Amino acid sequence: MTATALALLARRLLTALPIMLIVAALVFTVLRLLPADPLGMSLPPNASQADVAAMRAEMGFDRPIAAQFAIWLRHLAEGDLGTSIHFRRRVVTMILTALPTTLELVAAGLVLGIALGIVCGMAMFAWRGTLREQLVELGSTLVMSVPEFLWAILLILGIGVGLGLLPFIGRIDPQVTVPATTGFLLVDSLIALRPAAFLSVLAHLALPALALALALAPLIMRVLRSSLIDTYLEDYITLARLRGIGERRILWRHALKNAALPTLSLIGVQAGFMFGGTLLVEVIYAYPGLGSLMVDAVRNHDLPLIQGIALTDCVIVLAVNTSVDILYLVLNPKLRKQ
Amino acid sequence: MPPLLRRVLTEPRAVIGGVILLLVLFVALLAPALAPHDPAEQDLLRTLLPPAWLPGGDWDFPLGTDSLGRCTLSQLIFGARVAMIVAIAAASGAAILGTILALLAGYFGGAVDWLISRAVDIWMSFPPVVLSLIFMVGLGAGLANVILAIVIVDWTRFCRIVRSEVLAVAKRDYVPAARLVGFSHLQIIVKEILPAVTPLLLTLISIEMGIAVIVEAILSFVGLSVEPNVPAWGVMIADARQYMYQAEWGLILPVLGIFVTVLGANLLGDGLRRSLDPRLVRRVAA
Numbered sequence: 001m002t003a004t005a006l007a008l009l010a011r012r013l014l015t016a017l018p019i020m021l022i023v024a025a026l027v028f029t030v031l032r033l034l035p036a037d038p039l040g041m042s043l044p045p046n047a048s049q050a051d052v053a054a055m056r057a058e059m060g061f062d063r064p065i066a067a068q069f070a071i072w073l074r075h076l077a078e079g080d081l082g083t084s085i086h087f088r089r090r091v092v093t094m095i096l097t098a099l100p101t102t103l104e105l106v107a108a109g110l111v112l113g114i115a116l117g118i119v120c121g122m123a124m125f126a127w128r129g130t131l132r133e134q135l136v137e138l139g140s141t142l143v144m145s146v147p148e149f150l151w152a153i154l155l156i157l158g159i160g161v162g163l164g165l166l167p168f169i170g171r172i173d174p175q176v177t178v179p180a181t182t183g184f185l186l187v188d189s190l191i192a193l194r195p196a197a198f199l200s201v202l203a204h205l206a207l208p209a210l211a212l213a214l215a216l217a218p219l220i221m222r223v224l225r226s227s228l229i230d231t232y233l234e235d236y237i238t239l240a241r242l243r244g245i246g247e248r249r250i251l252w253r254h255a256l257k258n259a260a261l262p263t264l265s266l267i268g269v270q271a272g273f274m275f276g277g278t279l280l281v282e283v284i285y286a287y288p289g290l291g292s293l294m295v296d297a298v299r300n301h302d303l304p305l306i307q308g309i310a311l312t313d314c315v316i317v318l319a320v321n322t323s324v325d326i327l328y329l330v331l332n333p334k335l336r337k338q
Numbered sequence: 339m340p341p342l343l344r345r346v347l348t349e350p351r352a353v354i355g356g357v358i359l360l361l362v363l364f365v366a367l368l369a370p371a372l373a374p375h376d377p378a379e380q381d382l383l384r385t386l387l388p389p390a391w392l393p394g395g396d397w398d399f400p401l402g403t404d405s406l407g408r409c410t411l412s413q414l415i416f417g418a419r420v421a422m423i424v425a426i427a428a429a430s431g432a433a434i435l436g437t438i439l440a441l442l443a444g445y446f447g448g449a450v451d452w453l454i455s456r457a458v459d460i461w462m463s464f465p466p467v468v469l470s471l472i473f474m475v476g477l478g479a480g481l482a483n484v485i486l487a488i489v490i491v492d493w494t495r496f497c498r499i500v501r502s503e504v505l506a507v508a509k510r511d512y513v514p515a516a517r518l519v520g521f522s523h524l525q526i527i528v529k530e531i532l533p534a535v536t537p538l539l540l541t542l543i544s545i546e547m548g549i550a551v552i553v554e555a556i557l558s559f560v561g562l563s564v565e566p567n568v569p570a571w572g573v574m575i576a577d578a579r580q581y582m583y584q585a586e587w588g589l590i591l592p593v594l595g596i597f598v599t600v601l602g603a604n605l606l607g608d609g610l611r612r613s614l615d616p617r618l619v620r621r622v623a624a
Contacts, residue, residue: 015459019459019460019463020463022460023460023463023464026460027472030472030473030475030476031472031475031476032476033476033477141601141604141605141608142601144604145548145597145600145601145604146593146597146600147552147555147556147596147600149555149556149559150555150575150593150596150597153575153579153589153593154593156582157582157586157589157590161582161583161586269462272462272463272465273465273466274465275465275468276465276466276467276468277465277467279465279467279468279471279556280556280559280560283560284579294468294471295471295560298471298472298474298475298560298562299560299561299562301475306472306475309468310464310468310472313464313465313468314463314464317462317463317464317465318463321463
């Protein structure tokens with residue numbers, strides 16, 4: 001089993017490189033279509049033509065696209081993604097600072113969304129053929145028609161401003177501090193043994209994570225329900241019933257394990273997409289993550305920063321897909337033999 | 339009435355979703371006649387008004403005004419235009435591009451299939467919202483560019499699913515039979531395979547309309563969609579967010595506009611899938 005998993009991992013890594021290269025080239029070319037001058041915002045309005053030309057030459061924008069891309073790749077190989085035009089800071093540093101924030105948020109959103117989805121999916125299956133099932137399904141259709149960033153706004157209006165229950169600006173109360181060790185504030189506050197900080201981080205995480213979870217849960221719920229229905233049509237379930245195994249045991253020991261596989265591949269795809277979903281959620285909750293950084297970069301036409309974040313997103317999605325595929329392989333005995 | 343159409347019309351989800359979308363379309367088409375004000379007209383003496391039925395409201399502005407004293411109802415009505423244009427044009431564009439590539443990949447197989455499938459893989463290795471954002475940076479603002487960006491990003495949603503359907507259809511007996519009778523490849527694709535994947539395609543187009551409305555709102559929110567003087571729901575949300583403590587209705591109403599439109603698209607898609615997908619019909623019967 002491990003041998004197959006390792007072979008898959010190796011194959012995935014081999015195909016990931018060309019994909020990343022093509023994505024990087026694609027993004028690079030698209031960004032150079034830009035009608036506006038990316039330097040427009042970083043020069044004073046009274047700059048002379050010579051100043052502009054000098055700056056373009058300094059940034060390398062006067063060369064052909066292929067040459068610019070080659071330079072960018074050579075720097076990438078040295079672990080350098082260039083310098084942000086707008087912030088005048090190294091792109092690698094900026095991304096590494098923002099990344100833990102986004103990873104923490106997405107992880108919380110995933111855990112919450114998967115838990116909600118599984119509970120509702122099993123409830124829907126248990127209530128199949130009843131009015132309750134119809135109601136849950138109607139509810140899920142309504143929930144699904146609100147995208148993440150609108151959930152973010154509605155949750156702020158209802159729970160943040162309306163009820164005043166949870167904070168909705170930033171990652172932590174401004175008067176609480178945590179020494180930065182990993183960048184994951186939940187982990188850092190635990191390491192520093194500061195329960196007050198931990199609770200503050202958790203409270204700040206609640207609403208944005210819920211906004212992400214509400215977009216994911218209905219999808220999981222539906223796929224889990226329909227694969228449970230499919231699984232119960234299989235002969236081995238009937239066989240288990242004939243052998244006198246209790247319904248509860250059939251569900252937990254036999255059906256759920258098999259029904260989980262389609263749900264798992266759905267989660268794989270959606271987990272990657274969630275890094276797109278955090279974009280506006282982070283902006284709305286003033287979360288200093290990769291999404292906020294990307295929106296800032298896009299608003300300022302900050303090409304090196306956009307390019308760097310785009311590559312990071314691609315690496316993350318490929319990593320998520322690969323991990324899910326390996327998990328799938330480990331869980332599914334049919335695939336293991338091939 | 340053809341039996342398929344009757345099946346769709348007796349599926350409540352499809353009917354309700356279709357009616358909602360038609361209503362939004364109707365509002366968008368008749369916007370100049372329906373809106374009480376010019377959506378750009380400012381009344382700086384009456385800013386951030388609540389809806390008329392609330393204390394402080396004014397029946398001149400049935401749903402209140404924004405921070406510049408613009409009529410919220412008129413902006414919502416004109417915002418439906420951007421939403422519907424993008425929904426219809428982007429969904430059809432993505433469907434056409436994705437389906438053509440899916441037909442080529444699924445029918446011819448081999449190198450064509452390999453190339454198209456790898457392109458899908460590359461597109462899928464990227465969160466779609468981020469990709470459309472990058473395209474908008476490259477293309478610049480404007481309605482046509484929003485539509486183009488959504489088409490270039492979302493054709494994969496069609497291509498992936500339709501391709502596997504084409505693969506299944508191409509194996510059925512009547513396709514080789516048509517070859518034997520002397521049909522050309524083009525005739526087979528257009529006359530035999532395309533009709534077989536049409537029900538699936540209709541479902542996907544309907545769902546994609548909702549996705550397109552959401553993507554446009556996201557791009558508007560960031561300020562990367564239509565030109566600044568065009569009223570759009572996403573722009574309204576971004577503006578109203580700054581005043582949410584004083585005027586929460588300005589935020590709730592455009593959110594509601596997006597919700598209702600996307601709900602209509604999702605219900606229609608769900609209803610079409612239930613009434614048209616033969617596998618699902620069989621399973622419900624079983």
